Amino acid sequence: MSTRTVVIVDDHAMFRSGVRAELGASVTVVAEAADVDEAVAAVLAHRPDVVLLDVHLPGGGGAEVMRRAALAPHPDGETTTRFLALSVSDAAEDVIGTIRAGARGYVTKTITGPELVAAIDRVASGDAVFSPRLAGFVLDAFAGTIEVAAVDTDLDRLTEREREVMRLIARGYSYKEVGAELFISTKTVETHMSSVLRKLQLSSRHELTRWASDRRLL
Structure with missing residues (x-):
């Protein structure tokens, strides 16, 4: 598996440090960010393969990061940055809202380090990644069973x-x-x-x- 570049976005410094430690040398963490403005700046400066994005983030939330990043110019030949939500929340409306905003996957903070590395690689490759429970929310939303x-x-x-x-x-x-x-x-x-x-x-x-x-x- 090729080394992926990652930006970690979470408003808790202790959690960011923990994620970085769990990822080890399997990926290259190019930057960290604690709020929307820092996250957008880091994404545009580094154009990482994947952004590990907290859903509930100061300054507008993870959806605002994706919205602003999408509006920025994207020079030809640069790597497409994909977003993987990494959140304490596994509520249906958070999962669905985040996917609607542009994330390619959604995992909770109970995920293990090796599982997270695998999820990053899959998302960077263009796959969608969810835990079974969260995938069910997305399917239910498309089926119209969640209001x-x-x-x-x-x-x-x-x-x-x-x-x-x-x-x-x-x-x-x-x-x-x-x-x-x-x-x-x-x-x-x-x-x-x-x-x-x-x-x-x-x-x-x-x-x-x-x-x-x-x-x-x-």
Whole structure:
């Protein structure tokens, strides 16, 4: 397998370092970025084979990175850059929205290093890469069995961080576990959770779980 060039985009420096370590010498990491502006600049400067792109990113999210990169001039003869989403979220609307924005694949942060290397190579070769569960979301969306527009309307009330907290809490994570997963304090998790319940007009985490389950967000 030829060595692929990669840009890692995530707003957590510790996570970027972990990904770089997992990839080892199997790929060449040419740059890292923590927000939309940095990501677009890195993509245009290095024209990597693949961008490992977080979905919920400061400055507009991963979709904004792809939109702005697509609008930039693409000189003839340069390598086509493809985007592989690497996210903590495995919610249907995130997967579908990211693919609609131009990503060639979507994997979650539970992926192993060797699996990620293989996914990078496949995406760079032009293949689409998903875990079986996430591929099902995409097929369901094309079949019309997921009402993505309705889900998006509900979630528009929440910030990107609130969405992440909401999904983890709805899955049964404790506040401490959510904090560890998202690299934020337990107090911050509590603050986000209070905001989520208020915006969605829910009174408990049990109601939140039912709300998320009804919308296939778990």
